[in-house]
Amino acid sequence: MTDPIRRTLLMSLAGGLAGCAATEQRPPAAPAAGGRFIDYPAFASRFVAPRRVRVWLPPDAGRERLAVLYMQDGQNVFDPPSPIAKGAWEVDRQLLALRRARAVRPTMVVAVWNTEDDRAREYAPQAAIESLPAAVRALVLPAGGAADAAPLADAYVRFLATELKPYIDAHYRTRPGRDDTFLMGSSMGGLISLYALASYPQVYGGAACLSTHWVITTNFGAFADEFAPGGGGDARVDRMAAAYVDWLRVHLPAAGTHRLYFDHGTRGLDALYGPYQQQVDRLLEAKGYRRGIDWTTRVFPGAAHDESYWRARLAIPLTFLLRP
Numbered sequence: 197m198t199d200p201i202r203r204t205l206l207m208s209l210a211g212g213l214a215g216c217a218a219t220e221q222r223p224p225a226a227p228a229a230g231g232r233f234i235d236y237p238a239f240a241s242r243f244v245a246p247r248r249v250r251v252w253l254p255p256d257a258g259r260e261r262l263a264v265l266y267m268q269d270g271q272n273v274f275d276p277p278s279p280i281a282k283g284a285w286e287v288d289r290q291l292l293a294l295r296r297a298r299a300v301r302p303t304m305v306v307a308v309w310n311t312e313d314d315r316a317r318e319y320a321p322q323a324a325i326e327s328l329p330a331a332v333r334a335l336v337l338p339a340g341g342a343a344d345a346a347p348l349a350d351a352y353v354r355f356l357a358t359e360l361k362p363y364i365d366a367h368y369r370t371r372p373g374r375d376d377t378f379l380m381g382s383s384m385g386g387l388i389s390l391y392a393l394a395s396y397p398q399v400y401g402g403a404a405c406l407s408t409h410w411v412i413t414t415n416f417g418a419f420a421d422e423f424a425p426g427g428g429g430d431a432r433v434d435r436m437a438a439a440y441v442d443w444l445r446v447h448l449p450a451a452g453t454h455r456l457y458f459d460h461g462t463r464g465l466d467a468l469y470g471p472y473q474q475q476v477d478r479l480l481e482a483k484g485y486r487r488g489i490d491w492t493t494r495v496f497p498g499a500a501h502d503e504s505y506w507r508a509r510l511a512i513p514l515t516f517l518l519r520p
Contacts, residue, residue: 228275229289230255241359243351244318248309249360250274251368252288254295254302261369262304263376263518266356268319268385270307272503283503290510291518299511300518301376306364308356310385314348316414319384321391322349323447324440325412332432336413353392357399375401378517382406382506383465384414386458387440393454394447402455404513406506407465410472412436437472441479451484456491457513461499470495492516 227233231254238246250270254262267273267287275284287305294300311318325336325347334345356379365372377400379389386405393403411433458476460469477493485491494512499505 227252227288229286229292231257231288231292233274239360241355243355243359244348245311245314247311250307250309251364252305252307253368254288254292254304256302257304257369260302261371262302263378264306264361264364264368264370264372265303265378265380265514265518266306266308266361268308268310268379268381268388270309273305273307283507285503285507285510287510287514290514294511294514294518298520299515301520303518304368304370306360308360316384317346317348318352319381319388320347320349320412321387321440321443322347324436324443327439327443328435332435335415335432336436349388349391350395352388353395356392357396361399373401374398378402378404380404380406380513380517382503383409383501387412390444390456393456394444394449397449397454400454402457402517404457404517405459406509406513407460407501408458408469408473409465410437410440410469410476412440437475441472441475444476445479445483448479448483451480451486451490454490455517456480456485457494457516458492459494459496459509459513461496461501461505463498463500465501466499 231252234251234253236249236251239249240246248270250273252274265287267285273285273287275286275289287307291300291303291305295302320336325333328336361372361377364370370376374397379392379400380403381387381389382405386408387410389403390405390408393400413433413436458473460466460473462470473493480491481487487493494509496505496509499509
């Protein structure tokens with residue numbers, strides 16, 4: 197691969213993940229679709245750095261108890277998104293449309309901002325990373341000293357399950373049980389949504405993982421050559437993905453108790469994900485998950501790795517997770 201082509205590819209890949217990582221600084225706008233926002237500008241935690249959390253309540257929130265959808269990269273979930281993103285997911289608008297069609301149960305959304313500097317450390321599956329040899333581990337997270345590169349995913353999922361969720365259930369009219377509590381994210385947000393569910397299967401009933409970044413690493417040079425004719429990417433990338441699949445083989449909950457949704461496109465960064473997603477699909481089948489009932493995987497030809505594509509297909513995972 198020539199240097200100009202490599203530079204162009206790496207810039208496009210970096211943009212695809214950076215769109216998830218930017219931190220929204222503007223004051224929240226009123227929900228255009230209806231309902232209301234409640235913002236926590238710096239939700240405190242014993243385990244992770246404070247971050248913004250935004251709650252969206254549908255217009256009829258007072259009438260009945262609500263299922264809860266926890267979404268990663270929360271700054272891009274509602275309109276307006278962070279400036280670097282390619283539009284918002286517009287999850288509030290889509291949930292209201294699906295609710296009118298009686299396709300989903302009454303649901304509120306808890307959007308959790310990432311912390312830009314620590315996003316990769318919080319969203320990369322910690323147990324899988326720690327099972328890798330040191331030489332492979334060094335490739336996973338951004339360069340820096342040992343303290344700078346230490347994984348934070350276990351602390352992050354502990355924050356979600358043992359601090360944020362109990363607060364939400366105590367302050368809002370939720371349905372707090374497992375079968376009404378869900379997770380969703382894209383790219384590395386998909387990685388951590390699945391990791392959170394498998395770490396706390398008694399808490400969450402389902403997870404939707406869009407364009408799941410199975411290769412884990414954000415060191416783009418490790419896999420840039422996989423786009424070149426004949427491939428040639430770093431074999432350690434396969435090792436990283438395999439470590440997560442091996443961890444899931446042990447820790448995924450039993451079939452019949454949870455719903456799992458996966459998808460990916462075929463362009464740009466998403467072009468990497470097919471072989472790894474197929475490994476996960478085979479694992480789910482081996483564990484007895486029923487396609488279309490307990491789990492589904494969708495491929496969207498021509499779709500790339502950004503919010504405009506996730507927004508376009510968002511109704512599919514929402515319906516799969518939240519069907520009445």
